[in-house]
Amino acid sequence: MLWNALLLALRAIRRNVLRSFLTVLGIVIGVGSVIIMVNLGNAATASVTAQIASLGSNMLIVRPGQRRGPGSNEEGAALTLADAEAIRREVPGLAAVAPTANKSMTAVFGNSNWSTTVTGTDNAYRTVRDWALVSGRDFTPGELAGGRAVCIIGDTVRRELIGPGDPIGVRIRLKNIACEVIGLLEPKGQSSMGQDQDDAVLVPLRMFWRRVAGNQDVGAIQLSARDGVATTKVQAQTERLMRERRRIKDGADDDFHVFDMRQITNTLTNTTRSLTGLLGAVAAVSLLVGGIGIMNIMLVSVTERTREIGIRLAIGALGHEVLLQFLVEAVVLAALGGVAGIALALGVSWLASDLMGMPFLVDWGIVLIAFLFSAAVGVVFGYFPARRAARLEPIEALRHE
Secondary structure, eight states, rough: HHHHHHHHHHHHHHTTHHHHHHHHHHHHHHHHHHHHHHHHHHHHHHHHHHHTTTTOOOOOEEESSSSEEEEEEEEEOBHHHHOOOOOOHHHHEEEEEEEEEEEEEEETTEEEEEEEEEEOOOOOOOHHHHHOOOEEEEOOHHHHHOOEEEEEOOEEEEEEISSOOOOOOOOOTTEEEEEEEEEEOOOOBBBBTTTTTTTTEEEEEEHOOOOOOOSSSSSSEEEEEESSHHHHHHHHHHHHHHHTTTTOTSSSSSSSSEEEHHHHHHHHHHHHHHHHHHHHHHHHHHHHHHHHHHHHHHHHHHTHHHHHHHHHTTTTTOHHHHHHHHHHHHHHHHHHHHHHHHHHHHHHHHHHEEEEEEOOOOOHHHHHHHHHHHHHHHHHHHHHHHHHHOOOOOHHHHOOO
């Protein structure tokens, strides 16, 4: 009986191809919209997570001053190299500790110049940032201790200043400081905040103090927790140590702050997931609109085929058989729309991900849910027209013109 109902449904759909296409169009758009929104949302979440992870593995940053809000920072006493040494010595579970100091400077090579960020630090910086070298080497202990004018450059600086080729051994000028390039960092691309991470020049911290800053302040201390060590625990221990070193009384506010990049990651990913859920819910409304379209067309179909229904009932068809026929027809329309919507969504998701530079991710769970929901829409919105057809009186139906 079910097979016969399916054949009758396919025959009725084939009889009015254009009308059937327009009927399922709402389901196609609804299913496609839900899947596209969820897939792109998941891709955005993965992209943000990867970008933040590129900043460093299990990374924390200690900065002077109180963090009051986005873009605001209350000044506090500068950090010192002794602070970094104390953190390295007394906070367990750390893979690396890198004191840093930054300044925007103009780099010059030949007739080219480029405004970049010069960072004074040591070899632990690359460990904290999980940043490999494409070519060259790290600073030697003698270069770090003596503050020799050597530098490691990022890919953007190499491209804009020196051009193609290996820059090792080239001498560039940072304003009036001649600096030998000893290393080239691997490309990292833009951060989640839109900053070019490859636009960087690393120099020994003591060289930065003597020839650039003119003081021995440390702008930030970057930490990397070992794998398996909770960054929240490292953050709490670091804050406690810094309060002791800066002699902050109980109950008084900190004059420094510690960023946990994992917390920032969680905040951003939770935000993108919430937006994905919201957009998916909005897109799901179009599925209901598509269901209403199915109900409308099925009611028209019942009216057009009243005489056919009357003949079936007159020759012995039961009411539930007529109900099943029209219900199957509605479900087939919705299912066809669901399949077409899935195909459309996968194609659009792939294209959009490629254009926006995000990974192509498919949430097969939401694909299955969207398809089942489209079939459920066919059942729910097809039931009333099918019920109306099943309740027709055979004599009245045969008299219908």
